[in-house]
Amino acid sequence: MQRSVISSPSAPRAIGPDSQAVQCRAMLYVSGQLPLNPETMTLAKGFEAQAEQVFHNLSAVLAKAGMDSREVAKLTISLANLDRFAMLNIIMERYFVASYPARAAIETSRLPKSALIEIDVVAVETANA
Template sequence: MRREIIATESAPRAIGPYSQAVKVGDTVYLSGQIPLEPGTMALVEGDFAAQIRRVFDNLSAVAKAAGGSLDDIVKLNV
């Protein structure tokens, strides 16, 4: 099967030799996220709730770039 690399500037760029997500067929595998601001790559300021919000905003942006949304997630590890 063909693999499609998913990348968006609306989420932090990968900090290593991996992709934000990879799409294989109808399945998308999202990489883990940390609470980084997409534009600056700085850790978000604030409490745990602010960090979690940023992580889910990042995940949402990558899912959207792949043509989906967080509503399409089947499994999520925290």
């Protein structure tokens, strides 16, 4: 099986023993991205800025793999406060267009670095993207 590690300098480096993403043939598995500035490794301030930073980081990893948001099949979103779900939807519409990927959103008691949001994705390389 073909398997390769994807790493983009335009996304934050892993803070644990994991890779930014792993590609297995047409499938790309992107590790949970935190709202960290890749240059300073500091958190963005406030929920909206953190969500934007996470999507920016995800876009950088996807681009390194030669993909974009049109190839995202599934997102798993962890939120420190599910009351921010409506704002999340507004921000997601800036990055995705119909047809939207599948998604799960859960509230969690704590995220690494005390972030307000973390998102991981599964993308599928397509010829039509």
